[in-house]
Amino acid sequence: MPSSTSTRATATSATAATATASASTHAPVPLAVDYANTLSASRGRTSDHLDSWLAEHGMAPDPRFEPLRDAIRVLIGATAEQAPYPEAALAVVNAASAAAPHWLELTGEGVAVARAAGSASAAERLLAEIARSAIELLSEDQHANLCACQAPGCVQFFVRTHHRQEFCSAACGNRARAARHYQRRKEQ
Ligand SMILES: [Zn+2]
Numbered sequence: 001m002p003s004s005t006s007t008r009a010t011a012t013s014a015t016a017a018t019a020t021a022s023a024s025t026h027a028p029v030p031l032a033v034d035y036a037n038t039l040s041a042s043r044g045r046t047s048d049h050l051d052s053w054l055a056e057h058g059m060a061p062d063p064r065f066e067p068l069r070d071a072i073r074v075l076i077g078a079t080a081e082q083a084p085y086p087e088a089a090l091a092v093v094n095a096a097s098a099a100a101p102h103w104l105e106l107t108g109e110g111v112a113v114a115r116a117a118g119s120a121s122a123a124e125r126l127l128a129e130i131a132r133s134a135i136e137l138l139s140e141d142q143h144a145n146l147c148a149c150q151a152p153g154c155v156q157f158f159v160r161t162h163h164r165q166e167f168c169s170a171a172c173g174n175r176a177r178a179a180r181h182y183q184r185r186k187e188q
Contacts, residue, residue, distance in 0.1 A: 032134035033146075033157050036072045037168075041155045062123050068096050072134045076157045079138055080148040093131045100128035151176040 029037075038050040050069060051061045059065075071092035078085050100120035104112045116125050137146055137159075145160040151172035158168040167173040 030133050030137055030159060032072055032130055032137050033076070033159060035069055035130050035133075036076055037156045038069060039073065039155055041153050044153055046155065057126060059123060059126060064123065064127060067092055068127055068130060072130070073157075075134065075138050076146055077148060079143040079146050080157070085138070093134050096127040097131035097135060098128075100124040102128055102132070152179055 071089040102116035149168035
């Protein structure tokens, strides 16, 4: 049975994810990219923000979220390198998407309301919503602007908002330029 009340919560959580998008970019960050970027690296140390990301979405830590994130990271990494999508990662994303069937419904006021099968738990709905965002991003006509940050040591992904954008943030751009400058000085 469709349940609109519980799904509205899911729709709201997607909006919240967009709102928490990194302040350095103006375009909204797709849910799947925001989620993939819960793994970050600074000065050679990797940090995992998945639990705090889940808390922002009203979720307790849940072991099911990590394999989905890893699979999405593998797929975004593959598309950034124009490599084929590995089967195992595809299977994880597709299974999460299928676990909580959901669809959009158009109201008379012209509002798209996300609805999901009522039997799914809140975690399953969020997993499915993230998977759907990833599938939309990774499907052929969308993935051209999906990039991996080129700054040394950075493990973040971003959707390019202008031609030739190489970095996930201004900070990474500055760091990479400083590193190149240093490298040139060393070679002289
Ligand atoms: Zn970066």
